[in-house]
Amino acid sequence: xxxxxxxxxxxxxxxxxxxxxxxxxxxxxxxxxxxxxxxxxxxxxxxxxxxxxxxxxxxxxxxxxxxxxxxxxxxxxxxxxxxxxxxxxxxxxxxxxxxxxxxxxxxxxxxxxxxxxxxxxxxxxxxxxxxxxxxxxxxxxxxxxxxxxxxxxxxxxxxxxxxxxxxxxxxxxxxxxxxxxxxxxxxxxxxxxxxxxxxxxxxxxxxxxxxxxxxxxxxxxxxxxxxxxxxxxxxxxxxxxxxxxxxxxxxxxxxxxxxxxxxxxxxxxxxxxxxxxxxxxxxxxxxxxxxxxxxxxxxxxxxxxxxxxxxxxxxxxxxxxxxxxxxxxxxxxxxxxxxxx
Numbered sequence: 001x002x003x004x005x006x007x008x009x010x011x012x013x014x015x016x017x018x019x020x021x022x023x024x025x026x027x028x029x030x031x032x033x034x035x036x037x038x039x040x041x042x043x044x045x046x047x048x049x050x051x052x053x054x055x056x057x058x059x060x061x062x063x064x065x066x067x068x069x070x071x072x073x074x075x076x077x078x079x080x081x082x083x084x085x086x087x088x089x090x091x092x093x094x095x096x097x098x099x100x101x102x103x104x105x106x107x108x109x110x111x112x113x114x115x116x117x118x119x120x121x122x123x124x125x126x127x128x129x130x131x132x133x134x135x136x137x138x139x140x141x142x143x144x145x146x147x148x149x150x151x152x153x154x155x156x157x158x159x160x161x162x163x164x165x166x167x168x169x170x171x172x173x174x175x176x177x178x179x180x181x182x183x184x185x186x187x188x189x190x191x192x193x194x195x196x197x198x199x200x201x202x203x204x205x206x207x208x209x210x211x212x213x214x215x216x217x218x219x220x221x222x223x224x225x226x227x228x229x230x231x232x233x234x235x236x237x238x239x240x241x242x243x244x245x246x247x248x249x250x251x252x253x254x255x256x257x258x259x260x261x262x263x264x265x266x267x268x269x270x271x272x273x274x275x276x277x278x279x280x281x282x283x284x285x286x287x288x289x290x291x292x293x294x295x296x297x298x299x300x301x302x303x304x305x306x307x308x309x310x311x312x313x314x315x316x317x318x319x320x321x322x323x324x325x326x327x328x329x330x331x332x333x334x335x336x337x338x339x340x341x
Contacts, residue, residue: 001339002052003031004093004111006084007104009039012123013177015252016099018123019155021050027332030235032091034084037104052144055087059103071319074256080106081113088114094339095119095139100128119335122146124249139338142331143281143305144255144323150334153327154255161325164261167316170307173201174262175243177208182248184295185267186211190218192300196225196307204238206231206331236260243312248323249277249292258284258323263315265291265306267298289318 003024017033024031030052034060035041045054057080084107088096096111098104098120106128111118122131125145135141144154173196176182185187189205196203204227207215212230219226232238239245239257245264247253257264266284268277283321284290291306312328 002091002093004096005031006034006107007099007101008035008041009101010251012252013099014044017153023328023332025050034107034334047122081109084110103230124276126274126276146255151330153324156255158261159236160256160259167243167312170243172242174204175246176247176292261316261320267295
């Protein structure tokens with residue numbers, strides 16, 4: 001039984017694709033992967049032995065483009081759809097699983113053309129443009145935010161659940177700049193680090209690739225003891241040590257923090273499509289499980305006030321009631337059951 005996984009571009013989409021691949025592998029199935037040469041797809045999956053075959057097409061995002069750039073991007077997707085149609089036939093694919101992102105477009109539309117069952121996972125509270133278009137044609141639409149979704153659990157690696165704990169006292173703060181680097185959060189971390197250390201707090205700073213050298217040199221020059229790194233494959237170890245996080249509100253990070261019981265102040269990326277990061281975080285704010293601040297209203301003074309008035313224990317406990325294990329297991333159960341029918 002052959003399954004094609006498609007989508008990516010960013011870590012949020014790709015982490016779901018990775019969890020899906022691992023779950024299929026555990027059942028003796030090796031899916032194929034169809035992504036893009038743009039974005040992070042190749043860096044994640046180019047040499048991944050969990051896939052039978054990987055394909056990277058020249059698909060590009062369309063939503064934020066204008067004029068001729070949008071026309072050329074649409075033209076490229078159109079050509080790629082026919083390429084994907086041949087890929088699905090060559091591998092006798094019985095289901096296509098879309099995790100969203102522009103690199104999912106060609107294979108998802110090819111699934112529609114070939115009448116191959118299409119399954120969609122939406123990571124965000126506000127659905128992406130592609131997923132909105134494809135939803136009526138999908139066999140199942142999985143979302144942790146929609147009331148009528150058959151699976152509410154977000155696909156999070158078990159290691160985040162296994163190391164969860166209730167936070168009771170603020171001793172260590174972690175700043176999460178993301179894999180590429182969130183300039184605002186990295187700058188905020190450097191500005192406030194001297195005051196936090198002066199108050200006896202430890203700091204972990206995951207900077208992302210772009211700002212790593214700048215941050216590292218700042219801490220070194222100012223003799224500030226900060227655990228600073230660009231990226232880590234075992235970020236869960238840093239989560240385990242931390243008592244509070246300052247982070248963007250991308251879906252994967254949001255649910256990984258929830259699974260670990262690690263309270264956070266989410267600072268949504270203001271230019272995210274449909275402002276989806278704000279609405280992602282708002283779901284947890286409404287459950288008294290986290291804090292939210294827009295970056296135009298957040299500075300060192302405001303952050304210090306937030307840290308002073310945290311109810312860590314209650315937030316941590318609330319987070320643990322929001323998400324449960326086995327999200328990806330339940331999703332794959334439904335998909336394979338439908339395929340067998």
